Amino acid sequence: MTVIVDEITKLVVQGITGYQGTYHSKAMMDFGTDVVAGVTPGKGGHEVHGVPVFDTVEEAVERTGANASCVFVPAPFTKGAVLEAIDAGVATVVAVTEHVPVHDAIYFVAVAKAKGVVLIGPNCPGLASPGLAKIGILPNKIFRRGDVGVVSRSGTLTYEIVNAMTEAGLGQSTCVGIGGDRVPGMGFVDALKLFQEDDGTKRIVLVGEIGGTAEEEAAEFIAESITKPVVAYVAGRTAPPGKRMGHAGAIIARGRGTAASKIKALEAAGVRVAPLPTDVPGLVRA
Amino acid sequence: MKLFEYKAKELMRRYGIPVPEGFVVSSPGQIDHIPGPVMVKAQVLIGGRGKAGGIKPADSVEEARKAASAILGMDIRGYTTKEVLVEERVAVDKEVYLGVTVDRSSKSVLIMASAAGGMDIESVPEDEVLVAHLDPLIGYQPYIGRRVAKAVGLAGPQAAQMESLCQRLCELVTKEDAELAEINPLVVTEDGEVIAGDAKVTIDSDALFRHKEYQELKEDLTPLEEKAKKLDIAFVQLGGNIGVIANGAGLTMATLDSLNVFDGKAGVFLDLGGTDDPEKVKQAMLLMEEADPKVILVNIFGGITKCDTVAAGLLEAMGEKSMEVPIIARIKGVNEEQARDMLKNAGVIPASGLNEAAELAAKESLR
Secondary structure, three states: OOOOOOOOOEEEEEOOOOHHHHHHHHHHHHHOOEEEEEEOOOOOOOEEOOEEEEOOHHHHHHHHOOOEEEEOOOHHHHHHHHHHHHHOOOOEEEEOOOOOOHHHHHHHHHHHHHHOOEEEOOOOOEEEEOOOEEEEOOOHHHOOEEEEEEEEOOOHHHHHHHHHHHHOOOOEEEEEEOOOOOOOOOOHHHHHHHHHHOOOOOEEEEEEEOOOOHHHHHHHHHHHHOOOOEEEEEEOOOOOOOOOOOOOOOOOEOOEOOHHHHHHHHHHOOOEEEOOHHHHHHHHHO | OEEOHHHHHHHHHHOOOOOOOEEEEOOHHHOOOOOOOEEEEEOOOOOOOOOOOOEEEEOOHHHHHHHHHHHOOOEEOOEEOOOEEEEEOOOEEEEEEEEEEEEOOOOEEEEEEEOOOOOOHHHOOHHHEEEEEEOOOOOOOHHHHHHHHHHOOOOHHHHHHHHHHHHHHHHHHHHOOEEEEEEEEEEEEOOOOEEEOOOEEEEOHHHHHHOHHHHOOOOOOOHHHHHHHHOOOEEEEOOOOEEEEEOOHHHHHHHHHHHHHOOOOEEEEEEOOOOOOHHHHHHHHHHHHHOOOOEEEEEEEEOOOOHHHHHHHHHHHHHHOOOOOOEEEEEEEOOHHHHHHHHOOOOOEEOOOHHHHHHHHHHHHHO
16 A cells, blocks of 8 residues: 555646646656646647647546546646546645645635545645656655655755655655645645555654644644654754745744744654754664 | 735725725825824834834824824834824724634634734733634635624624624635735724724735736835845845855755754845746846855755756856856756756856755855
């Protein structure tokens, strides 16, 4: 068993004819993902990398049996695209697009939850199970099959840490980038739950950052329900309060969301917290 | 994007929320009438202006001009006052708090209300604040307004006004893509009217594409911040002397954390985000040069942003302007081999690991 993506994942790429959609469809196919369809309204009948393009997700699902979707459409159209995928009956939606209005996210995150659809993102790199498949934009070359489950709020920092683990000979079962938006679909707790249940995952790495209270909530859940060893890194120890550090979520406001509070909560839950990203592999191995 | 009080009040008025009569001026001479006794209020995007002397009463045009000239140009916690709002003074019977905001942990919009108005809601004891979540699939319904009115201790006609106001504020938040709409204090006047004493509204900057009217509003930015904003680059000024260019907030912060270990202090950071445009990288580099750091550290882990794109942008920037400061480049990920070849003879100091790059940059900065 593995987490979310596996051999029976059949992927439809929404926005496949766009630059990013085309590029990353190919990269996903190279990684082993079964990309069965693409969707771009008005481009039905075309092909991209030999994959048939349809006008609607419904058609793509009907004709190809797609059961998961990866959304690359621009932010103004992301809400419509995610809802279309949910309505067409796919089980998993990964929304890569960044800068999605927060009220749009609130709505489609709630709809996905109500319909029992696994939604990752928006503004996320997606997920990868080395040797099986990936959905999203994580670089192909950094992974190695293994037993560490990785969940992260960051994109590139995830690559940094996964790469360091791979170089140290530590492989991954599944790596999930849940994204750094204020209102994400899947959260740390959802991912931790899946890793706890997954036989292929023996150890867990959690990558957090300043802002919000997701790490504190994760710590609480780890203390209650996770029996597998967890190593964490929290980015932003040296970030000044009141400055938005790049994306929407990363800000220390009114004394809340500090790295110190997150590290304290995680350590209290028995999690070993790495001072720097490069310290993660050593702690995982220890 | 934060709106000034007068803009937030204009918006509330449009949604049928009662606000005091008033007008905004940028020089005392522009005041030629007042609607009775007024308050002259500094328009700055930071709290605590009352304590700083940024709010003054006035009973005549002359007094209002005097107050305006005292407040205009005033520095309030680092923000210069460029405009004042001259506003009808309301006779306060009671002050309450009402706020509607996007809540991350419940992934919904929530209403906060308290009978303790006029103070920072964070400092009000939790059991005196009503928190009502709006289920995104249910939305605002009248029963929520009834809960709010009851929680702040209003009855009769004031309760009815409060309910309607609550509904209008929630409507404003969703239709205008606001992250926050706060009325503190919400005043019950001696005549029994419920009216917004102050107003704070923050618009989600990711939603500006469907709100053209806010795109024209000017923000308080330094020239470099202005440029960065146009390029869609996150630009943060910090205290040190190392210029950091990275991609992604998490990696950027991890870079700062790593520098810190080697006693290096970042002065500016630019987060390229997910770009695949060499031109943007070039502009970021030129912007960084303008910020005048002692050393530039480029730390890229390529995904959406491909390494060769970054290398191309770097080369273009260096071709356009000779960079006097050492540039340390640590570029990993998609197409890193191409990037390495491209930068081989460019005079850039290569680094392979994050720690190595951080150590090199810190050393240069301390030299």
